[in-house]
Amino acid sequence: xxxxxxxxxxxxxxxxxxxxxxxxxxxxxxxxxxxxxxxxxxxxxxxxxxxxxxxxxxxxxxxxxxxxxxxxxxxxxxxxxxxxxxxxxxxxxxxxxxxxxxxxxxxxxxxxxxxxxxxxxxxxxxxxxxxxxxxxxxxxxxxxxxxxxxxxxx
Numbered sequence: 610x611x612x613x614x615x616x617x618x619x620x621x622x623x624x625x626x627x628x629x630x631x632x633x634x635x636x637x638x639x640x641x642x643x644x645x646x647x648x649x650x651x652x653x654x655x656x657x658x659x660x661x662x663x664x665x666x667x668x669x670x671x672x673x674x675x676x677x678x679x680x681x682x683x684x685x686x687x688x689x690x691x692x693x694x695x696x697x698x699x700x701x702x703x704x705x706x707x708x709x710x711x712x713x714x715x716x717x718x719x720x721x722x723x724x725x726x727x728x729x730x731x732x733x734x735x736x737x738x739x740x741x742x743x744x745x746x747x748x749x750x751x752x753x754x755x756x757x758x759x760x761x762x763x
Contacts, residue, residue: 656708656722656742658753665757667742669708669722673700681735682761687754690723690730690743691715716741731757 659666664678693713694702700709700721708722716732719739723730729747731754733740743750 656744658744667720667722667740669700669720669742673709673722675720675738675740677733677735677738677740679760679763681737682733682757683736684732684734685754685757685761686732687751688730688732690725690728694721694723694725711741729754733757733761 657668659668663680664676666674666676668674691713694707695711695713695715697707698710698712698718700711701707703725705726706724709720710718711721712718716739719741722742724743724745727743727747727750729750730741730743731750744753
């Protein structure tokens with residue numbers, strides 16, 4: 610608190626031009642902090658889903674997209690997000706969003722695109738792959754599960 614009072618006194622003792630420059634500097638610092646926080650949280654978004662007539666495309670990042678044909682779905686389950694996702698083989702593990710190719714005792718080698726602050730994930734298994742993901746919220750994830758379950762049984 611004493612430093613703030615000293616700084617305030619320092620500003621008052623300066624010419625109007627210097628005070629204006631100091632205020633501009635303060636504004637720049639605030640903008641930089643806000644942009645840094647935005648940047649830190651920008652990577653916490655969920656997967657991008659692109660629905661097609663014959664399947665769905667799930668993108669976890671600009672470089673990582675997987676396509677799943679509805680006809681290839683052998684099973685679709687809604688599961689609790691485990692405490693441990695396993696090991697990230699190729700991807701990213703963030704504070705609230707993890708994606709990429711992972712390996713775990715639960716799902717073996719699998720593709721992941723999940724907000725880790727949610728409690729549920731959809732697990733789609735085909736003959737060749739396992740895809741684990743959630744989307745936006747537990748409620749939306751649950752609704753998507755119903756949609757994929759219906760598509761898998763058509």
